[in-house]
Amino acid sequence: MKKYDFIIAGGGMAGLSLAYYLTQSPLRDRSILLIDRDQKNRNDRTWCYWERGEGAFESILYRIWNQVEFHGPTLSGLLDMGSYRYKMLRGIDFYTFMDSHLARFSNIERRQATINRIKDTPQGGFVIADDEPFIADYVFDSTYALNLTIPENHNLLQHFKGWVIKIDQPFFDVSRPRMMDFRVPQQGDCRFVYVLPFDEQTALIEYTLFNDKLLTDAEYDNDLHQYIQNHLNGLQFDIRETEFGVIPMSDVTTQENPSKHIIRIGTSGGYTKPSTGYTFQRTQRYLRSLVDSLAQTGRPQRPVSWWQKRYKFFDSIMLNVLEKHRYPADAMFSVLYERNPAERVFQFLDEEDKFFDDLRVMNSMPKWPFTVALFDVLRRKFVS
Numbered sequence: 001m002k003k004y005d006f007i008i009a010g011g012g013m014a015g016l017s018l019a020y021y022l023t024q025s026p027l028r029d030r031s032i033l034l035i036d037r038d039q040k041n042r043n044d045r046t047w048c049y050w051e052r053g054e055g056a057f058e059s060i061l062y063r064i065w066n067q068v069e070f071h072g073p074t075l076s077g078l079l080d081m082g083s084y085r086y087k088m089l090r091g092i093d094f095y096t097f098m099d100s101h102l103a104r105f106s107n108i109e110r111r112q113a114t115i116n117r118i119k120d121t122p123q124g125g126f127v128i129a130d131d132e133p134f135i136a137d138y139v140f141d142s143t144y145a146l147n148l149t150i151p152e153n154h155n156l157l158q159h160f161k162g163w164v165i166k167i168d169q170p171f172f173d174v175s176r177p178r179m180m181d182f183r184v185p186q187q188g189d190c191r192f193v194y195v196l197p198f199d200e201q202t203a204l205i206e207y208t209l210f211n212d213k214l215l216t217d218a219e220y221d222n223d224l225h226q227y228i229q230n231h232l233n234g235l236q237f238d239i240r241e242t243e244f245g246v247i248p249m250s251d252v253t254t255q256e257n258p259s260k261h262i263i264r265i266g267t268s269g270g271y272t273k274p275s276t277g278y279t280f281q282r283t284q285r286y287l288r289s290l291v292d293s294l295a296q297t298g299r300p301q302r303p304v305s306w307w308q309k310r311y312k313f314f315d316s317i318m319l320n321v322l323e324k325h326r327y328p329a330d331a332m333f334s335v336l337y338e339r340n341p342a343e344r345v346f347q348f349l350d351e352e353d354k355f356f357d358d359l360r361v362m363n364s365m366p367k368w369p370f371t372v373a374l375f376d377v378l379r380r381k382f383v384s
């Protein structure tokens with residue numbers, strides 16, 4: 001059996017990004033096997049994220065905006081993002097870009113197969129895919145399913161259904177995407193809509209919830225229809241594409257390095273920001289750091305200081321406020337953007353370690369519900 005340097009289990013966003021960063025590093029000649037059960041030839045998701053300056057995928061961005069709208073109970077209008085830009089990348093453009101980039105490296109093999117097992121052995125990381133065994137010095141796994149049932153954790157879900165709609169006359173302002181529009185019935189939850197305009201007649205309208213229970217398909221459709229009815233002046237529209245997704249919003253402790261030869265990456269590695277569900281940019285940052293460390297030390301371990309880990313605690317507090325409905329979510333996000341420039345909020349969510357700015361963000365939140373949440377998190381994590 002051939003032994004690879006690296007096997008990448010799962011060639012989705014994280015697996016493909018890892019392969020890409022390896023090709024940009026001193027490890028570019030290493031033998032790599034990339035396995036995914038899908039062909040990745042459909043536009044199965046759209047990623048949005050904020051970023052300063054130019055990123056690795058600038059040439060394939062679908063849209064880029066320098067302002068976003070927010071609509072909540074006490075704040076409604078444009079947010080100034082300072083040096084950040086809000087970017088949109090379509091799944092299909094990312095997969096196509098990766099196909100042609102990785103095809104230039106003869107040391108990278110790609111296989112379409114279902115992975116049945118991943119196991120550590122003294123000889124290396126061992127993978128069985130479609131009943132065939134493979135072995136490597138390191139297996140990077142993005143197929144592992146997180147355990148979202150442990151009671152001391154907060155296990156919310158971010159779930160959404162989106163339609164790309166085309167309307168029969170110019171309507172959208174292409175320079176003003178709506179990042180969070182809370183003008184929908186909250187029904188005791190956190191519910192909002194994204195409106196991401198592609199051109200004056202076409203936009204992705206995405207109805208998003210943070211809670212622990214999925215809706216029926218008919219419920220998502222009904223609420224999307226309602227929003228379009230109320231906010232698009234009742235214009236006629238065609239649905240061109242549909243997107244549905246569920247992202248874990250959990251403070252479960254993830255083992256990025258569960259054993260010597262296995263490393264979890266992407267959602268499986270806990271790269272999703274628990275309090276927002278944003279994963280794309282964190283994955284890029286974390287993988288760059290992982291590849292740097294692998295190239296420099298020979299060990300694929302992302303350095304994380306104990307001080308940096310405090311953000312996980314802040315995430316737990318935020319999840320606790322949401323899960324226990326300690327403060328209305330629409331009002332909470334309004335307060336956040338009312339009392340802080342968006343640039344400071346994005347920095348905080350990106351965990352940039354700006355101590356005084358972080359303090360200002362925390363200090364701006366409603367004191368009582370966040371204090372109660374803090375004590376509840378301590379009780380859940382350390383007492384029960």
Ligand SMILES: Cc1cc2nc3c(=O)[nH]c(=O)nc-3n(C[C@H](O)[C@H](O)[C@H](O)COP(=O)(O)OP(=O)(O)OC[C@H]3O[C@@H](n4cnc5c(N)ncnc54)[C@H](O)[C@@H]3O)c2cc1C
Nearest residue numbers: 010012013014037045047048114115245266267278279280
């Ligand atoms: C519809 C949708 C929209 C999203 N939008 C955003 C966004 O706007 N911004 C943001 O930051 N995040 C977003 N996310 C969250 C996150 O960025 C994505 O889920 C991202 O794709 C996660 O990357 P990943 O590599 O961990 O998982 P995936 O991209 O899902 O990759 C995992 C891969 O493993 C493969 N696989 C799984 N099991 C097996 C198996 N047994 N055998 C073989 N292959 C297997 C799958 O086919 C898949 O290709 C979105 C998620 C979804 C679902």
